[in-house]
Amino acid sequence: MALDRKDAENAVRGDEPSALCPMPDIAQLIGGKWKLIVLQILIFQGTKRFNELRRLIDGVTQTMLTNQLRALERDGLVSRKIYAEVPPRVEYTATPRAIALTKMFHAMHEWWESEQS
């Protein structure tokens, strides 16, 4: 059920927020080649360890996965728990801040599905 132009313009003038939040700032948080994929997995499949993510994400390198996870952690979107074991174990979990993105993922998903028709 696609919205038409009228709906879209109402979204600006009505009670609804205008959705004109700063995209560059948002891109800073969830942009980049792997961040959305990582978040998608952690949000919808729960906690994962480093190498589990590595295996789930096709084509990601160790370096990049580390980078992106560090950035997500810095921005409070994932939490990192280290277990003092050998071999080492590190688990990554989506924070509430990340889980609040669930609706956005669903909206994206619906959009994507409607495209495939």
Add this chain to the structure above:
Amino acid sequence: MALDRKDAENAVRGDEPSALCPMPDIAQLIGGKWKLIVLQILIFQGTKRFNELRRLIDGVTQTMLTNQLRALERDGLVSRKIYAEVPPRVEYTATPRAIALTKMFHAMHEWWESEQS
């Protein structure tokens, strides 16, 4: 109102779609430094001409704006109408496919707002 972990996991197992659509494909369409900004403007503020967009988007160069608009047009997200006038006039409009992203923008907006608290 942030969702908790349980909600997130239910989203996978319940009737809801899992929201595990391919992020790389989506990034192809709406990734890039300027695309989301352009779409945001065209969706929520309606049709704009080239130089209007240029003035609205802080820091964008002519080259990049042309690039991104061409890419969006190729992907059926904006339509381009040329008026045979002098000086030339070219108007860009969000297509229904782009307007269907409205919900996603709203979800992003809500998320962003909830962050600022």
Add this chain to the structure above:
DNA sequence: TCCAATAGTATCATTTTCCGCACTATATAC
């Protein structure tokens, strides 16, 4: 006659992002 405005294109430079490879530590298993 020359400048202004619009919507570009072409070319090259730069910046940012990303990848490959080698390297580390540790304890357990063989």
Add this chain to the structure above:
DNA sequence: GTATATAGTGCGGAAAATGATACTATTGGA
């Protein structure tokens, strides 16, 4: 004693994205 697994770090380079600059066409107006 050697190999294995995990979760990394560090370095250098390639590739992709982005930017700067100069150029085009047209015509109305000073």
